[in-house]
Amino acid sequence: MDNVYVLRERLQAIYGRHSKIFDKGLQFLLALVAFLLINQNVGFMKAASSPVITVALAVICTFLPLMATVVMATALLLAHMFSLSLGVFAVTAVVFLVMYCFFFRLAPKMAFLVLLTPIAFALKIPYLLPIVCGLAFAPSSLVATSCGTIVYYMMEYVKKTSTALEGSGAKGLMTQITKYAKQVFQSKEMWIVIIAFAISCFVVYSLRRQAVDHAWKIAIIAGAVVNVIVIAVGDIALGVHTSYGALIGGSLVAIVVGLILELFFFTVDYARSESLQFEDDEYYYYVKAIPKVSVSTPEKTVKRINERQETEIIDTEAVRKNAERKREKPVSKRTPKKGPGVKVQDMREVDKMLLTQSLRKDLNLDD
Amino acid sequence: MLDEKKVKLMTRLAFYEQTQGKEDFKVSAYYRKDYASLHTICSIIWVTVGYICAVGLIFLAGMDNFLSSMSFGMMFLMLGILVLVYLFLLILYGVIASHIFNKKHRESRQRVKKYNHDLTRLLKLYEREKR
Numbered sequence: 103m104d105n106v107y108v109l110r111e112r113l114q115a116i117y118g119r120h121s122k123i124f125d126k127g128l129q130f131l132l133a134l135v136a137f138l139l140i141n142q143n144v145g146f147m148k149a150a151s152s153p154v155i156t157v158a159l160a161v162i163c164t165f166l167p168l169m170a171t172v173v174m175a176t177a178l179l180l181a182h183m184f185s186l187s188l189g190v191f192a193v194t195a196v197v198f199l200v201m202y203c204f205f206f207r208l209a210p211k212m213a214f215l216v217l218l219t220p221i222a223f224a225l226k227i228p229y230l231l232p233i234v235c236g237l238a239f240a241p242s243s244l245v246a247t248s249c250g251t252i253v254y255y256m257m258e259y260v261k262k263t264s265t266a267l268e269g270s271g272a273k274g275l276m277t278q279i280t281k282y283a284k285q286v287f288q289s290k291e292m293w294i295v296i297i298a299f300a301i302s303c304f305v306v307y308s309l310r311r312q313a314v315d316h317a318w319k320i321a322i323i324a325g326a327v328v329n330v331i332v333i334a335v336g337d338i339a340l341g342v343h344t345s346y347g348a349l350i351g352g353s354l355v356a357i358v359v360g361l362i363l364e365l366f367f368f369t370v371d372y373a374r375s376e377s378l379q380f381e382d383d384e385y386y387y388y389v390k391a392i393p394k395v396s397v398s399t400p401e402k403t404v405k406r407i408n409e410r411q412e413t414e415i416i417d418t419e420a421v422r423k424n425a426e427r428k429r430e431k432p433v434s435k436r437t438p439k440k441g442p443g444v445k446v447q448d449m450r451e452v453d454k455m456l457l458t459q460s461l462r463k464d465l466n467l468d469d
Numbered sequence: 470m471l472d473e474k475k476v477k478l479m480t481r482l483a484f485y486e487q488t489q490g491k492e493d494f495k496v497s498a499y500y501r502k503d504y505a506s507l508h509t510i511c512s513i514i515w516v517t518v519g520y521i522c523a524v525g526l527i528f529l530a531g532m533d534n535f536l537s538s539m540s541f542g543m544m545f546l547m548l549g550i551l552v553l554v555y556l557f558l559l560i561l562y563g564v565i566a567s568h569i570f571n572k573k574h575r576e577s578r579q580r581v582k583k584y585n586h587d588l589t590r591l592l593k594l595y596e597r598e599k600r
Contacts, residue, residue: 193529196522196525196526199518200519200526202515202519203515203516203518203519203522204516204519204523204562207512208512208566208569279529280530280533283526283529283530284529284530284531284533286530287526287531288530
């Protein structure tokens with residue numbers, strides 16, 4: 103497990119060093135995949151669906167804020183719808199307007215989820231969304247995911263019935279609008295998915311915030327199970343057919359991705375958790391403290407064994423000259439510094455004292 | 470001679486000015502109450518537009534059913550439900566928008582205060598340098 107943590111630290115360090123490149127790269131990829139998906143499914147306008155235009159748009163979006171990608175994708179989708187039929191265009195435009203009025207005005211930062219949701223559906227991993235939203239965002243992200251789900255089902259419907267919706271004059275316009283609006287809003291499969299995602303997201307969000315051990319793991323697994331159960335029950339109750347293999351497989355992928363997210367955002371050591379209890383004048387406090395797992399990445403030092411050593415080339419001429427110069431001017435020897443000399447006056451005093459002492463001893467003259 | 474403290478301070482100020490600062494200066498130009506009220510009213514207008522569009526779409530989607538079972542009583546009942554839902558949405562969005570924009574203003578104001586504080590420190594450093 104330590105190796106995994108070391109790998110995580112290394113990945114984080116690499117991302118930290120090149121975060122700008124990674125961010126822009128991801129933004130380009132997101133824009134490119136979103137535009138390709140739109141062009142592949144509803145590419146009715148030939149000029150807008152060419153690969154050159156798609157790549158050019160993605161490149162432009164890379165250097166603009168993320169919101170610009172969402173606006174560009176919406177504009178591209180509406181352009182395709184307009185070239186298919188005016189009625190389809192009107193209904194799609196109104197759906198986007200409703201989304202903007204009710205949600206994106208208040209939470210514009212969540213708009214990228216509207217792009218990610220159809221992409222997840224196209225990659226056959228939509229069951230990932232409620233788990234990721236519940237783990238990484240607030241429950242309000244659910245509205246963005248629901249909007250993305252509606253966009254995906256709108257595209258699916260238009261893709262399937264494009265020939266029936268095409269053309270027709272002003273007379274057929276009303277019929278077109280009614281038919282399209284009915285198909286979009288009466289799609290049982292879409293409503294089942296939206297409800298299942300909502301319940302699953304709430305389950306994940308509320309469980310991961312509980313003060314129990316392995317809360318994230320419990321939340322991920324419970325969310326995936328709830329998702330499968332709600333979709334299965336909805337399918338049986340409303341008579342809709344969903345591939346159960348894809349449902350279970352997608353949910354397993356969602357669990358794996360959820361565990362990877364846990365590794366990056368919530369790695370704690372439950373074995374070292376501590377429960378504290380204290381009080382003040384008004385409250386009793388029950389606190390559970392769980393330490394984070396932190397692993398220091400071992401630093402590799404490369405020791406070169408066969409490193410090439412530079413050999414010193416001695417200038418023989420210079421050495422000879424130096425030796426000659428030394429011989430000519432002998433260096434004066436330095437004598438060590440002498441301390442202060444003993445004064446003659448003091449010596450006489452000492453002699454006098456010693457003489458008087460010896461005389462006193464000889465003559466037995468004591469004080 | 471480069472002053473490290475001054476360079477750090479100026480980098481922080483320039484970074485803020487070019488990122489969050491742009492929006493924060495606009496937001497903090499208003500009083501909190503004015504800012505929150507203005508945006509709440511805007512939100513209510515947008516919700517009204519969105520609600521009309523949504524009701525229109527739902528009506529279009531279920532037009533056949535509505536027209537086949539339409540009567541005066543049914544029509545009044547429908548209108549009543551629509552007005553009630555509209556009022557509920559209006560209150561809900563009013564409360565949410567007020568909360569969001571109040572919070573946004575408070576946070577912006579705090580950041581601008583910190584920016585002003587840093588700016589004052591920088592000015593003091595310049596004054597000290599002049600002496």
